[in-house]
Amino acid sequence: SIRDMQSLESLDLSKNMLYGEIPQSLSDLSSLSFLNLSYNNLMGRIPLGTQLGTLYDQNHHLYDGNDGLCGPPLPKSCYKSDASEQGHLMRSKQGFDIGPFSIGVAMGFMAGLWIVFYALLFMKTWRVAYFCLLDKVYDEVCVIAVFGWARLTGRTDARLLMSQVAWSSIDSDESYE
Template sequence: MNSIESLDLHSNELSGMIPHSLGNLIFLAILNLSYNNLSGKIPVGNQLQTLDDPYIYVGNDYLCGPPLDKSCNLDKVNNSCGYAKKIGEDFDTIFLYLFVVLGVACGFCVIFGVLLFKINWRNYFFFHFVDNWFDRLNVLIAVCLGRLR
C-alpha cells in the first residue's frame, strides 16, 4: 500500500484523527478527506506537506493546522477517541427524548381523561372491552394447557 497514488475518502462519515502513517505514503499525489467528521491536528509528514490544498479537508469542522487557516487551540482538543461532537448534537438527543416522553404522557392523559369523564365510554371499556380480553385470555390458557378440545 506504500505505492498508492490516489486516496479519495470524501463523504464516508469518518471520525477521529487523521493517522500519522498517511504521511508515509510517498507516492500519494491526490488526497480527498472532505466532508467527514475528522478532528484534531492535521499530521505533518513528508508527503502531506506537498498536498497543501485546503479543499482536501473542507467539511471537517474540527480539523486544524496547516494548510487550514484554523490554528489548534487547547479548548478544541478532542476526547480520547479523537471524535469531536458538533455543538447541539447533545441538545438534539435531549429534545428527542423529551418530546417522546411528552407525546406518550399526552396520549396517556387523553385516553384516560376521556375514560374519566365519559361514563358510557368508561363502562364500555371496563365491562365490554376488558371482559372480552379476559375471556380470550382464559380460552388461550385453556388451549395451551390442553383442557379444551
C-alpha cells in the same frame, strides 16, 4: 496497511462515508502528491507531518465536509471545549437530533396526561380514590409544616396549632359526590 504503500502517488477517498481519525501513517507517505479526504465523517486531530501540510497547501478542499476534524492546518482548535461540539456533530451525522426527540417526549407526556385525565373523568372510584389521596397528602404536608414552624419559632403549643389546622380543614371539607 497504508504504511506499506510508500510508492503511492494519488489517493482519493472522498465521499466514502469513512469515520474515525486519520491514521498517522498517512503523513509518512513521502511519494504522495494528491490526497482527497473530503465529505466523510472523519474526526479528531489531523496528524502532524510535513507531507499532509504540503498537500493541504496544494488543495485547500482536502478536509471539506469533515466537521469533526480539528487542529492545524484547519482554523478549528482541538481544545476540550470543542470536544462537546464534535460529539454533537457526530450525533447529528448519525441521525440523532435533539429537536425530534424533545417533540416525541412532549407528545408522550401529553398522551399520558390525557389518559390519566380521562380515567379520572369517567371512573368514579378512581376519582374518589385520587382525591382522597390528595387530601391525605395535603394533611401530611400541613402537619409537617405546622410542627416545623413550631420548632423554628420555639413554640411549645404545636398541638394547639394542629387543632386549629384540623378544625379549619373540617370546616372547608366538601363531599366528592
